[in-house]
Amino acid sequence: xxxxxxxxxxxxxxxxxxxxxxxxxxxxxxxxxxxxxxxxxxxxxxxxxxxxxxxxxxxxxxxxxxxxxxxxxxxxxxxxxxxxxxxxxxxxxxxxxxxxxxxxxxxxxxxxxxxxxxxxxxxxxxxxxxxxxxxxxxxxxxxxxxxxxxxxxxxxxxxxxxxxxxxxxxxxxxxxxxxxxxxxxxxxxxxxxxxxxxxxxxxxxxxxxxxxxxxxxxxxxxxxxxxxxxxxxxxxxxxxxxxxxxxxxxxxxxxxxxxxxxxxxxxxxxxxxxxxxxxxxxxxxxxxxxxxxxxxxxxxxxxxxxxxxxxxxx
Amino acid sequence: xxxxxxxxxxxxxxxxxxxxxxxxxxxxxxxxxxxxxxxxxxxxxxxxxxxxxxxxxxxxxxxxxxxxxxxxxxxxxxxxxxxxxxxxxxxxxxxxxxxxxxxxxxxxxxxxxxxxxxxxxxxxxxxxxxxxxxxxxxxxxxxxxxxxxxxxxxxxxxxxxxxxxxxxxxxxxxxxxxxxxxxxxxxxxxxxxxxxxxxxxxxxxxxxxxxxxxxxxxxxxxxxxxxxxxxxxxxxxxxxxxxxxxxxxxxxxxxxxxxxxxxxxxxxxxxxxxxxxxxxxxxxxxxxxxxxxxxxxxxxxxxxxxxxxxxxxx
Numbered sequence: 001x002x003x004x005x006x007x008x009x010x011x012x013x014x015x016x017x018x019x020x021x022x023x024x025x026x027x028x029x030x031x032x033x034x035x036x037x038x039x040x041x042x043x044x045x046x047x048x049x050x051x052x053x054x055x056x057x058x059x060x061x062x063x064x065x066x067x068x069x070x071x072x073x074x075x076x077x078x079x080x081x082x083x084x085x086x087x088x089x090x091x092x093x094x095x096x097x098x099x100x101x102x103x104x105x106x107x108x109x110x111x112x113x114x115x116x117x118x119x120x121x122x123x124x125x126x127x128x129x130x131x132x133x134x135x136x137x138x139x140x141x142x143x144x145x146x147x148x149x150x151x152x153x154x155x156x157x158x159x160x161x162x163x164x165x166x167x168x169x170x171x172x173x174x175x176x177x178x179x180x181x182x183x184x185x186x187x188x189x190x191x192x193x194x195x196x197x198x199x200x201x202x203x204x205x206x207x208x209x210x211x212x213x214x215x216x217x218x219x220x221x222x223x224x225x226x227x228x229x230x231x232x233x234x235x236x237x238x239x240x241x242x243x244x245x246x247x248x249x250x251x252x253x254x255x256x257x258x259x260x261x262x263x264x265x266x267x268x269x270x271x272x273x274x275x276x277x278x279x280x281x282x283x284x285x286x287x288x289x290x291x292x293x294x295x296x297x298x299x300x301x302x303x304x305x306x307x308x309x310x311x312x313x314x
Numbered sequence: 315x316x317x318x319x320x321x322x323x324x325x326x327x328x329x330x331x332x333x334x335x336x337x338x339x340x341x342x343x344x345x346x347x348x349x350x351x352x353x354x355x356x357x358x359x360x361x362x363x364x365x366x367x368x369x370x371x372x373x374x375x376x377x378x379x380x381x382x383x384x385x386x387x388x389x390x391x392x393x394x395x396x397x398x399x400x401x402x403x404x405x406x407x408x409x410x411x412x413x414x415x416x417x418x419x420x421x422x423x424x425x426x427x428x429x430x431x432x433x434x435x436x437x438x439x440x441x442x443x444x445x446x447x448x449x450x451x452x453x454x455x456x457x458x459x460x461x462x463x464x465x466x467x468x469x470x471x472x473x474x475x476x477x478x479x480x481x482x483x484x485x486x487x488x489x490x491x492x493x494x495x496x497x498x499x500x501x502x503x504x505x506x507x508x509x510x511x512x513x514x515x516x517x518x519x520x521x522x523x524x525x526x527x528x529x530x531x532x533x534x535x536x537x538x539x540x541x542x543x544x545x546x547x548x549x550x551x552x553x554x555x556x557x558x559x560x561x562x563x564x565x566x567x568x569x570x571x572x573x574x575x576x577x578x579x580x581x582x583x584x585x586x587x588x589x590x591x592x593x594x595x596x597x598x599x600x601x602x603x604x605x606x607x608x609x610x611x612x613x614x615x616x617x618x619x620x621x622x623x624x625x626x627x628x
Contacts, residue, residue: 205519206619216622222615225608294539294608301536305520308530 003027004072004171007093009086011036011045013131014103015077016139018147018177020047020054025175030060030068032089037063039136049141051176070095073168075125076113077103079266080277087116094120099164101125101149105196105262106277107189107285110152121164122152124185126192130259143257146178150185156238158184190234191241195249196278198226200263201299204273204306211258214250222295223250229293233286270314273307275300317341318386318485321407323400325350325359327445328417329391330453332461332491334361334368339489344374344382346403351377353450363455365490384409387482389439390427391417393580394591401430408434413478415439415463419510419576420591421503421599424466435478436466438499440506444573457571460492464499470552472498504548505555509563510592512540514577515613518587518620525572528564536609537564543607547600584628587621589614 005028008019023029033040044057062068067089074094078086083104094100096119102110103125114122130142149168151159159165161181172179182188202213202223213219227246234241242248266273279300286293319342322333337343347354358371376382381403388408392400397418408414410433416424417439428436444456463482465473473479475495486493496502516527516537527533541560548555556562580587593614600607 202616206616208619208623212623213619216619218615218618222612225612225615295612298536298539298609298612301532301539302516302520304532305522305527305530309522309526 004167006030006171007032007068007071007074009074009076009089009093010078010082011040012077012079013133013139013141014127014129015075016045016133017047017049017129017131017141017145018075018077018103018127018172018175020045020056020139021145021175021177022171023056024054025171027171027175028060028071030062030071030093032062032068032093034064036136037061043137046138047141048138050143051141051145067092070098073099073101073171075101075103079271080104080106080109080274081272083109083113087113091116096120099123099168101168102152103127103147104277105192106274106281107186107193108281109277110185111154114152114154121162123149123164123168124152124189125149125168126188130257132265146180147172148180148182148188150182150188152185156186158187184239186237187234187239187241190230190237190239190282191245193278193282194227194230194234194241194245195253196261196263197230197282197296197299198223199253200261200274200278201226201303203261203264204267205299205302209258209260210253210256214254220250225295226299229286229296230282233282233289233291233293236289236291237285267306267310270310272311273303275303275307279303318481320344320485321346321382321385321388323388323390323403323407324392324396325354326391326393327447327453327455328441328443329389330359330447331361331363331443331445331455331459332389332391332417332441332486332489334359334370334453335459335489335491336485337370338368339485341485341489342374342385344376344385344407346376346380346382346407348378350450351375357451360452361455362452364457365455365459381406384412387413387415387485389415389417393585394418394420394423394588395586397423397427401427405430410434413437413482415482416466417441417461418591419506420588420595421500421507422595423591424499425468428466428468435476437463437478437482438466438503439463439482440502444571446579460494461486462494462496462502464496464502466499470500472501498553500551501548501553501555504544504551504553504596505559507592507596508541508544508548508555508559509567510575510577511544511596511610511613512537513567514575514588514592515540515617517575517578518581519613519616523572523574523578524567524570528568534564539609540613543600543610544596547596547603547605547607550603550605551599581620581624584624586625587617589617589621593617 007030008015009032011033047054099121128146134140169179321344322329323346325347361368413435415437442460448454483493
């Protein structure tokens, strides 16, 4: 049986890690890269991981201006800030009948892509992974690797676990990655925001890791406040989270290795922050259903200021 | 006519500047200093100012453990974070019949002093000045110098312009300082917080001057939100501000020389931040009258975290 083919757009930590796992499990994988393209062609892709290191050679690499042949699944794993420019690549890589998996953080990111992808199934995915690209063509995987997958519906309503969702989850599980099917993608997106809204933003504004934030009473209380605003907004938006979601997340965070969220890495490296998907879209969704998120709004304003100055300097 | 005597406790920018102006106008002035005491005795006090430089020699300086003779007016011009330890000095320097002028920022700072000062008149004052201590025994005055003065009442109610208030204002005006009598001290304190709450805190959290904050739309909108919370809390607390207070302040700030508020200097120099008087007390006062200040609470939590880390490092 021929395994389903994948095109990975964006060979950062997320795209690189999961693409490597799928390739190691026998899936044909095509790589759409930017700055790393030549390096990947010449030296392949390396992954260091507590699950075992990987090195892949003879990659099918597509650089700027090159179009990969259609794959069964196209995974968009760039930063959301690149989505507008990546949309054309996704359209070219995804033939009608393909599935497109938007493996990114934030709210409202599938809809603009779905509009330019008639006839393709649009899925959303979220990775729960501690990993970073530590050199060209090399991913350092530190901890966790679960992925949740759900199918996009134009109105944001729950699609249930569709065959397309199940197929991707099966591929992930077959590659040794804990995959979980979501019957309500938007609920999953809100749920991840319960963590991302406080920890991504505060790590940048306060220049602090998760451990420092958890250890200071006022910071922890602010984390709870921000999480509470996301939970209330999600419920008002029709996608309620489990009652204990905040306690469960804080408990898990307390047990985590101290960790700098991806937004902190973006900030320190002078990249634009994913503020539209992680802050502006949730705030807009909350406002549409009449819910104010004042602490989140405060953090968003601070991040907007810091992001603008950071980009002006870099 | 003998001019009224003053004891200045805390020879920083504020105490040093106004004490020097009063001394130059012929008032006997006693100086209670800590680290600068020896320097002031040996080299005197210098002030550079667009209004004309000053140099005062042969100062009556009282260092740690030394008690000045009673003066007509005792001016407490330390940071509010030093008030608990300065209270004993104030009691010793202020005989019954003296007035004590608490020349500091924030809310609720007169009450604990008034409790240990029976028989003395307790006044509150606020300085609107751009000045800094740029060397031991030297104050650099840059711009502005107005002072408002009102009399404390235990319940926070308006005292009207009392003789004690008018006397201090007259002394200031006689020394060339624009003094203004407040009939409602607490209203004056709230009104100054309308500026201090946004600009002190955001200058620390965002490492930004007033000009940068005014120039960025999201930061300016957050400044307006924070100011609005203070205005609403002040009104609910029974001390409403004029309707146009926010626009007037923003207009004035836009025309100001770019400026780092005192809290930013405290932070950069590793001193404790005046969070109890400028954030905790207003938040508590608002909570007592059932008003939430969510953006202010967010900023306060962030500042609490940064202050704790800053003090642990310094």
